[in-house]
Amino acid sequence: MSIGYVNGEFIPVDKPVIPIDERGHQFGDGVYEVIRVYHGKPFMLEEHVQRLFKSAIAIKLNVEQSHEDIQQLIDESIEKSGLADCDVYIQITRGISPRQHLFPDAPVSITLTVKPMRVTEEAIRENGKTAIFHEDERWANCYIKSLNLLPNILAKQNAQDVGGYEAILVKDGFVTEGSSSNVYMVRDQTIYTTPLSKQILPGITRMAVKNIADMLEIPFIEKKFTPDELLQADEVFITSTTNEVMPIAYVDGNKINDGASGEITRLLYRKFFELIEIVQHT
Numbered sequence: 001m002s003i004g005y006v007n008g009e010f011i012p013v014d015k016p017v018i019p020i021d022e023r024g025h026q027f028g029d030g031v032y033e034v035i036r037v038y039h040g041k042p043f044m045l046e047e048h049v050q051r052l053f054k055s056a057i058a059i060k061l062n063v064e065q066s067h068e069d070i071q072q073l074i075d076e077s078i079e080k081s082g083l084a085d086c087d088v089y090i091q092i093t094r095g096i097s098p099r100q101h102l103f104p105d106a107p108v109s110i111t112l113t114v115k116p117m118r119v120t121e122e123a124i125r126e127n128g129k130t131a132i133f134h135e136d137e138r139w140a141n142c143y144i145k146s147l148n149l150l151p152n153i154l155a156k157q158n159a160q161d162v163g164g165y166e167a168i169l170v171k172d173g174f175v176t177e178g179s180s181s182n183v184y185m186v187r188d189q190t191i192y193t194t195p196l197s198k199q200i201l202p203g204i205t206r207m208a209v210k211n212i213a214d215m216l217e218i219p220f221i222e223k224k225f226t227p228d229e230l231l232q233a234d235e236v237f238i239t240s241t242t243n244e245v246m247p248i249a250y251v252d253g254n255k256i257n258d259g260a261s262g263e264i265t266r267l268l269y270r271k272f273f274e275l276i277e278i279v280q281h282t
């Protein structure tokens, strides 16, 4: 059963509970994480919690709770939901205080939801999804997983409006990442992805895929590339917690190679699911 949590209390997810002066609501003044749960166990939980705290520190959010407190809260929430395969969203905001820009003297708000996993059908993963190129209109600190997602939302909606699934963001002539994913191209059996910098989110799935590529001895090169280079790639794929490893078959109506999941992408997602089976059962 889906459940919610707000500042110490477990609640039904559809219960209206956010006070009008909650800063996440008023300003998007907070950070968040998305964690996927396979077989009742959150995948790469420590990495997600570490990134959550890094994001909090980057926006000067003073979280009294420890990493262990947050991990325990997530574990407890999953257990309470009774769901084995689910997605956890956790948000930490600068709390509840009458609206003004300056930091309030208030405890942070912690909210969380646990909902059934949105599973991708195998056929979709085999055939790949479509994407568009879109100007990266975001701010200078995209390494922070901030609740301010307006440019990401607009880009994703623009993709959907022309029948696409993801918007591949382009800044100063180079691909940065997707509106809610990291982006890769494969050329001559080599994986290329944008180097980590303040301009992109250091994806946890990216970390897993890099480890898998290293294990398989597939070169994983962190180097900027242009939209034209991406269009000429042998394969294109995206990664995120909820998309896992997802092939992209078309970009702006251009077929990538033969327009289906390529050999390396397929290998990566097979290994990704194998890894999940191994780590979730240990």
Ligand SMILES: Cc1ncc(COP(=O)(O)O)c(C=O)c1O
Binding pocket: 034, 152, 177, 178, 179, 180, 181, 182, 200, 201, 202, 203, 204, 205, 206, 239, 240, 241, 242
């Ligand atoms: C902008 C952006 N980049 C990359 C990612 C992928 O990150 P992760 O693999 O940690 O889910 C996300 C995930 O939501 C995202 O929103």
